[in-house]
Each structure stands twice: as structure tokens, then as C-alpha cells.
Amino acid sequence: MIDRRLIQEVDWVLLGLVLLHSLIGVFFIYSSSHFLAGDFYVRQLVWIGVSLIALVLVLVIDYKFFVSLSIYFYGLTVALLAVTLVFARFIAGTKSWITFGLMQFQPSELAKIVLILLFARLFAGYKSAYLTTQHTLFALSLAGVPLILIILQPDLGTAMTFLAIIGGAFVLAGLRKKAILFFLLAAILVGLGGWNFGMKDYQKRRLTTLVNPLHDPRGSGYQVIQSKIAIGAGGLTGKGFMKGSQSQLRFLPARHTDFIFSVIGEEAGFLGVFTVIVLYFFMLARMFLSVSKARDRAGVYIIFTAALLISFQFLVNILMIIGLFPVVGITLPFISYGGSSLLTNFVACGLVLNVKMRRFANV
Amino acid sequence: MPEINIYEDLSLVRRRANTVFWIVSAVIFLALSFYWKVQIVDHKKFSGLAEANRTRQRALAAPRGLILDRTGEILADNGASFKVSFIRENVKDMEVSLARVSRLLEIDGETLRARIEQYKDLQAFEPIVVKDGLSPRDVAPIESRRLEFPELVVDAEPRRFYPNGTLAAHVLGYLQERTPEEIRAEPDRAARAGEMVGKTGVERQYDDILKGVDGKIIEVVDSLGRVRAENARQNPVQGGNIVLTLDRRLQARAEEALEGREGVVVALDPASGEILALASFPTFDPNRFITRFTPTEWSQLTNDPLSPLENRAIRGLYAPGSIFKLVMSLGGLDFGYVTPETSVYCSGATQIYGAVRHCWFAPGHGSMNLSDAIKNSCNIYFYTLGRRMGVDLIALAAGRLGLGQKTGVDLTGEKEGLVPSSEWKTRTLKTPWYPGETISVAIGQGQLQVTPLQVAALTAMVAERGRRKRPHLFLSAPAGGKGVSADTEGAGAAAELPFKPSAFESVIAGMWRSVNDGGTGNGAFVEGLDVCGKTGSTQVVSRESAERLSRAGREIKTHSWFSGFAPRDNPRIVVTVLVEYGGGGGATAAPVARRIFELFKEIQDK
Numbered sequence: 001m002i003d004r005r006l007i008q009e010v011d012w013v014l015l016g017l018v019l020l021h022s023l024i025g026v027f028f029i030y031s032s033s034h035f036l037a038g039d040f041y042v043r044q045l046v047w048i049g050v051s052l053i054a055l056v057l058v059l060v061i062d063y064k065f066f067v068s069l070s071i072y073f074y075g076l077t078v079a080l081l082a083v084t085l086v087f088a089r090f091i092a093g094t095k096s097w098i099t100f101g102l103m104q105f106q107p108s109e110l111a112k113i114v115l116i117l118l119f120a121r122l123f124a125g126y127k128s129a130y131l132t133t134q135h136t137l138f139a140l141s142l143a144g145v146p147l148i149l150i151i152l153q154p155d156l157g158t159a160m161t162f163l164a165i166i167g168g169a170f171v172l173a174g175l176r177k178k179a180i181l182f183f184l185l186a187a188i189l190v191g192l193g194g195w196n197f198g199m200k201d202y203q204k205r206r207l208t209t210l211v212n213p214l215h216d217p218r219g220s221g222y223q224v225i226q227s228k229i230a231i232g233a234g235g236l237t238g239k240g241f242m243k244g245s246q247s248q249l250r251f252l253p254a255r256h257t258d259f260i261f262s263v264i265g266e267e268a269g270f271l272g273v274f275t276v277i278v279l280y281f282f283m284l285a286r287m288f289l290s291v292s293k294a295r296d297r298a299g300v301y302i303i304f305t306a307a308l309l310i311s312f313q314f315l316v317n318i319l320m321i322i323g324l325f326p327v328v329g330i331t332l333p334f335i336s337y338g339g340s341s342l343l344t345n346f347v348a349c350g351l352v353l354n355v356k357m358r359r360f361a362n363v
Numbered sequence: 364m365p366e367i368n369i370y371e372d373l374s375l376v377r378r379r380a381n382t383v384f385w386i387v388s389a390v391i392f393l394a395l396s397f398y399w400k401v402q403i404v405d406h407k408k409f410s411g412l413a414e415a416n417r418t419r420q421r422a423l424a425a426p427r428g429l430i431l432d433r434t435g436e437i438l439a440d441n442g443a444s445f446k447v448s449f450i451r452e453n454v455k456d457m458e459v460s461l462a463r464v465s466r467l468l469e470i471d472g473e474t475l476r477a478r479i480e481q482y483k484d485l486q487a488f489e490p491i492v493v494k495d496g497l498s499p500r501d502v503a504p505i506e507s508r509r510l511e512f513p514e515l516v517v518d519a520e521p522r523r524f525y526p527n528g529t530l531a532a533h534v535l536g537y538l539q540e541r542t543p544e545e546i547r548a549e550p551d552r553a554a555r556a557g558e559m560v561g562k563t564g565v566e567r568q569y570d571d572i573l574k575g576v577d578g579k580i581i582e583v584v585d586s587l588g589r590v591r592a593e594n595a596r597q598n599p600v601q602g603g604n605i606v607l608t609l610d611r612r613l614q615a616r617a618e619e620a621l622e623g624r625e626g627v628v629v630a631l632d633p634a635s636g637e638i639l640a641l642a643s644f645p646t647f648d649p650n651r652f653i654t655r656f657t658p659t660e661w662s663q664l665t666n667d668p669l670s671p672l673e674n675r676a677i678r679g680l681y682a683p684g685s686i687f688k689l690v691m692s693l694g695g696l697d698f699g700y701v702t703p704e705t706s707v708y709c710s711g712a713t714q715i716y717g718a719v720r721h722c723w724f725a726p727g728h729g730s731m732n733l734s735d736a737i738k739n740s741c742n743i744y745f746y747t748l749g750r751r752m753g754v755d756l757i758a759l760a761a762g763r764l765g766l767g768q769k770t771g772v773d774l775t776g777e778k779e780g781l782v783p784s785s786e787w788k789t790r791t792l793k794t795p796w797y798p799g800e801t802i803s804v805a806i807g808q809g810q811l812q813v814t815p816l817q818v819a820a821l822t823a824m825v826a827e828r829g830r831r832k833r834p835h836l837f838l839s840a841p842a843g844g845k846g847v848s849a850d851t852e853g854a855g856a857a858a859e860l861p862f863k864p865s866a867f868e869s870v871i872a873g874m875w876r877s878v879n880d881g882g883t884g885n886g887a888f889v890e891g892l893d894v895c896g897k898t899g900s901t902q903v904v905s906r907e908s909a910e911r912l913s914r915a916g917r918e919i920k921t922h923s924w925f926s927g928f929a930p931r932d933n934p935r936i937v938v939t940v941l942v943e944y945g946g947g948g949g950a951t952a953a954p955v956a957r958r959i960f961e962l963f964k965e966i967q968d969k
Contacts, residue, residue, distance in 0.1 A: 232409020249585035288384035
């Protein structure tokens, strides 16, 4: 089923880094949730196992097969998103979860992977140096359908991640300066329009509290204030594993999910933060630089958008918990608690490995 | 080479991907440097914030010192109770929270809101007491729902307890919560919200000794305000005890002897000024005020036309009536207007300044010397004396006996009373003094106003033949602390005696006869105690008390007085009784005094 040579070609270093981050995550999930019912660290371990299996399954099948099926995945995902929007109940203010029996799943996570494959398919044969308007509009309208469905949930974080992937793919395909200017202008217009007509009050508050968290210290500013206190109190060496007062005494919100990096900052200090960020840097570098190992254009797009997906979530997360970015509910890939997110990022990583191990045309 | 041809030329997209990667790297570096700033440069600041987050300082209320009577009986004790406080800092949505808390604690929503509004100036983390005086049973359901109510904290606190209920309520006073205004007025004082302080009586006068030193506790709390650990504790120091001059037995007897009539009984030791009993009726139960929330009961008490909260002994103003004849006699003798032998004929009425004045005894007392006049409380005799002396000398005599001035007793709110004089009248009423008014003053009516304690102090001065001791309640504070003692400071203070010793002996002779020789005071006679006394009945009702009276629906009767001491030589006790609307002093007040004298003799004989 799978060639010995292919196994040799698996980037074990990258996989090792992913697993290392996941284990770091388990430790700090334990530290920040051991006093809660639900054994989150055990569940996370189970999810890591599940995600690894998914990753292996992704490796077994040639990525070109996925790319060729991407348009069907796309249709399925759009349908799922639409179904979610109609049938899902509100969880934490959004309609992003869909329940299959005992399992809960976020179709919007799946949509990220599908988007990666879709763009690989769209641009696989695109050889000119710059995108034409026609191509741009076509790609935009394709990606726009799931994007709008996600915005309607509303899940601002995922929508932003989507935009990052779309933007990244366009940059790779070649955007002219005129187009960049156009997109910037459009972004500003959409932003202004959204602010005045589309955005919910809580989303506006998140933006205003970015400028001044003390404006609303008990409301949306609370999370950022507490998170900064936790990180700053960590100092150089941290307060020690399971000894951070901000996390252990629950001042920190969403400790094991969105704000897990604050727990690392508080309990492991700047040294811990430095270590994780540097490890992350190596992991991202390893992904991005794999671009040179891709056999074809579709492979380049897959590696690049997958790496960008993980980079974007990572950057937004570590910037938002320290108050440099609005709190948009984006988790820290591999480290934050959460099955859907873990699975998506493992699969994205699996795609990178898949492309990388099949770099030789004759296999 | 064919091999190369099977690969596309991907250099352009690879270059672009690399560029994006370098942008990502740059942002990572920026993020890292910002973490450096927060974690290394600003570490101290955030460390302090984290510490402030997790620790909470809580005041531990100091139990107040006990108040004891002279025999060591406890008059004011401490019990334990629980209070529920509200912490605004832990509230997410004020409206929702108020509604839930009001349901849980069964407090009216508006009352609760007003209560919290009242303390809006305090820091948000300061607990605001919203319910108190609870038993462990009462707080169990609140404790058990703690997780649902992060804004509530339940604390135990020492609670003042007056084991004898209403006994000596006016002396002890009561506690109330310090108002936010009082807290603001004393910014230096480490006050805690909801602190109970003495508002009247000894509780107020000696609050500094009684209050003790609050302790504090520094606790580690989680984000819901639940206590996780204790970091440091400074135990409260109980306030110092105070021993009062009161004798519980005499006090109880004094209250009992009033038999539910409005009035005052004061008993004191003339040699030292120590007050042995001080009863004022109607009274109240100070236990009722320990709680911070009794709006209905409180307004009932303050609006009661009979003013149960007022200490009539120091704040009730009454005409002294015939008691004032003691002042007249001393003044007349000392200033040379009469001698003990001076005789006046009483036919039951006489004409003075064109008006007919009656003696209270219509048939007339016949020929009377001073001693007879005091014994029978003859008005005609004192009309005559008053006319001779004139109002200003009467005022001088009254002033020497401490009337018109505070006695200096260690209770706040004492009133001065009023001794009219011609100078006083021109100054305040802008009209000259009419000689006819002097005649009313001579028998203790007119504008004269005294407090029962002033009368007791006056009687003590007579008993001590002119030596004055300040009446006081403070006997000792075993743990330290100064109180008012028997010094001669205050009203009537003078190095020399105000009147000749012989004048006192003459007056005392009349007082002795009043009780022991069939005079008006014989209702106070006690076998073997040699009681000397003087009765009084006030005929004039001031406008103020007339109004109060009509509000209370009473018919207007005279107030009855008795003031006396015993024994005649080396006096040990002074008893002053005032019964409002009691009728004649001999009939009503003297028997009340007798019951005090009897008990005193009993105690002394043991």
C-alpha cells in the first residue's frame, strides 16, 4: 500500500516538532484545567491519537488525488456549512458546531483544508507571473461562498483565517501592485461598512478594547488584562508548573483553549515563551522551506497555504493574548485544547508531509 | 536533460513563498521582543497586579470591651453572629445580581439597591454588608450556594449583646453602623464598611476604649472570590472593659419602681458623684439596634411621641417645682434675707403685686419658720422670700448649685436647662423683667428648666453640705483608658463652699422633717435610714411638652418630683425621682424613691 521509500521520505523532524508541540500543549492543558471536571488533558491525548491516525491516512493517499477531488470536497463543505447555519444551536454565541451523535464538529475547520486543496487545484496549471482579473474574481467567488457562510455563523476568527489563506494564495499566484491597492481599498470599505452595519457589538468592543483594554476592564477588556498580567507576572523563569496564580485561581479566561500561551508565559516565564516560539519558528521554517521540495505547482500551493494557515493562527494567537490583536477566538495550533482544531492542523501538516515525501516524479 | 523537463519551473512561486516566510519570521521576532518587554521589562508591574488579583485583605472586627456594673455583672456582652456582604467587584451584571441576591436573602430589591448605592464611593472590592445578625442556621443555605453567588461573602462577626435587654439602656446607649459620611469625615481612621460604633450613652462616650483594634487577614482568593488560602493574619484585639458606677440591683429596682410611667430615677453617691442607677422611661432594647437594618422599627422609635430613645435624666427639661425651694432657702439664708427663725404667716393665699397667689394647701399653714416651710412646702413663705430676694439673687443661688449648667456627666447630649434672670430676659426676649415673674420662679415655676440629673447633683451638694462632685458613670477601665471622674470640674465648680455650712444644716433639718415628721415627703420614709428629701409638683406645662402630651393623648397633670438623700449624717445615697404627669410629688414620686432607699438599706445592711 505504501512504499518503503516513501516512508523514508517522511519528514520525521517536522512530524516530531508537531508532536512535541502537542505534548507541550497536553502539559499546560493539565496545568490549567486539572481542577475542572472533564479530564481535558486525557481528551486531548485521545484527540492527538485520532489526529495522528488522520495524518497517516492523509499520507497514504497521493495529494494529487485529494486535489483532483477538491471540487467535490468543496461542494460538500459548502453544503455542510449551510446545514450548520440552519440547524446548529448557538454555542458560545455562534452557530459553528454541528453534532453527529456524540461527536461535535466544526465544518468551518474542515473548510480550511478544503480551501487549501481548492486553491492548489485552481492554480496548479496557472503559469503566468501575475493573476488576471478574471482568475482573481473566479477564485474569489469560489472562496467567497464558504467565507460568507462562516461570517454568518458568525465566526470572525475562522473568517479571518480564511482571508489569510485566500490572500496568501493570491500573493503566491502573483498580485500586481494595482490589485494590492484595490484589495486594500476594498478591505477598508468593507471594514467601515462592517463596522457600521454588520458587526455585532461584542466584536466592536473587542476592537475598541484593543486600543484601550482598561476601557471595559470587567467586560471584553478583562481577558486581555488578565492575560497580560499572567504573562508579565511570569517574568524570566515563570512561577513554576501549576503554580501560576492567574491560571490556577482562574483569573485567566479560556485558560486551556485560546489563552493557553498565557499559562505558558506565567508558569514557564520568558524562557518558556522563548523556547516555544523558537520551536515554532523551526517548525514553520521547516514547512515553508519545504516549498522547494514540492514536485509540482499544486504541491507548492498546498505546502505554502498549509504553512500559512498554521503561521497565521499562531501569530494571531500569540499577539492577541498579549493585547496586540483583537481577541478573535483563534486557538494556538497543536497546543490549545480542542479536537477540531487539532485535527485540522494535523491534517494540514499531513498534506505538507504528503507533498514533501512525494517529491520524486517517478514514484 | 529529460529529467529536468518533468519538473515545472517553480522558482517564482518558491521565491514568493520564501518572501512570505520571512515576513512571518519578522512578525515572530516582533512578537518575541514584545514578550520580552512584558515579561522582563514590565515584570514588576504585572507581578504586583497578579498579587493584587489573588490576595484580598479583609478586616476582622474586634469584639468590643465588656461593660460591667460596679459589682462585676455584665451589662454589655459579645455574642457571635454572621453577616452577608456584597462585593461589587465580583458582579457581572448588576441588575441580574441584585434581583438574585434580593431573592436569596429575602431583602426588598429597592432596599438592597439603596444600600449598595449608599456605599458607591467605596472601592469596588470593599464588601458592603447587606444582611447581618444571622445565626449559623440562617447562613447555611447561603453558604451552600456560594458558587452561584460570587458577589456574596459570609463572615462571622462578634455581635454586641445586652443580656439584660432594656436594663440601663439609656446609660449603655446603642450601636449603629458608621455612616459613609462619618467614614469620609475621618479619612485617617482605618474604618471598615459596616463598622458598628457607639451612637449614644457609654457605648459612645467610651467608644475609644471599648472598640478595640480590628485585625486583618490577607487571603488568597480565586477569580470568583473564593478563599483558597490564608497568607497572613493579624488577630483583632478586644476592646477594654469598662466598669460602671451603676449597681445592677439598684438600677433594676429604679426601672421597676417607675412601674411603666414616663419618668426618671437617678441614684448617686453624693460623696463621690458615682451614679448608682439611672433609669429613664419609656425605654428601648439596645439589642434591636445591633443589626444594621431596622428601618421600620427605627422610625417607630424615633417618631414615638413619648421619645423612648431620649435619656430624660440628662435631656428632659422640667420645671423643678417645689424642689427649687431648697435653692431659695440656701440663697435666702446665705444672702441674709431670712434666718432659720424668720417666720411668715400662711393663710392659704396672699396678694403680691396686685395678684392673689395661693398656697397649695388652701386652709393655710399658719405661722411658719424656714424649717416648717420646707417640711410643708409652703408656697406663701417662698413667695415672700422671692419678693425680697429678687430674681437675680435667686439666679445667683441657683447657679452656685449648678442649675443652668451641664453637670458634666460622662454622657453626650446633656442639656443645660435654664435659670432666668433679668439680664437673661433683656438679652434673649428683649423685654424687661417683671417682678411678678419672680414670684413664679420662687416656687420653681416660670421659665426655670432643669434636668433630673441636675436636681440629683443639687441634692448631692446639699447632702454634702456644699461639696460638689461631678456625677459620673465611669468607675474604672481595668485595661487602661481614662474616663470622667469625681473631679470638681464642670458646673458649680468652686474652691470654696457656695453657702455657709449653717445654711445647709437649716435646709437639711427641713428636708428631714419633710420625710420623717409628717411633711410632704413622708412617702419616702424608711425605718432606720434617716431619709431627708423634698417633693415637688410642677404646675406649668411648657408648650413643647403640652404638644407632646396631646399627641400621646394624655390629660395634662402635673409632674411629680422627689429628691432626697440618706442618711442625714454622712449621706451615702441621693435619689431623685421624676414622674411625668404623676400628680403630687408626695403621693407619686416619694414612694418610688422609698423603694430605692429600701433596697439600698438592704444592700448596705448585708
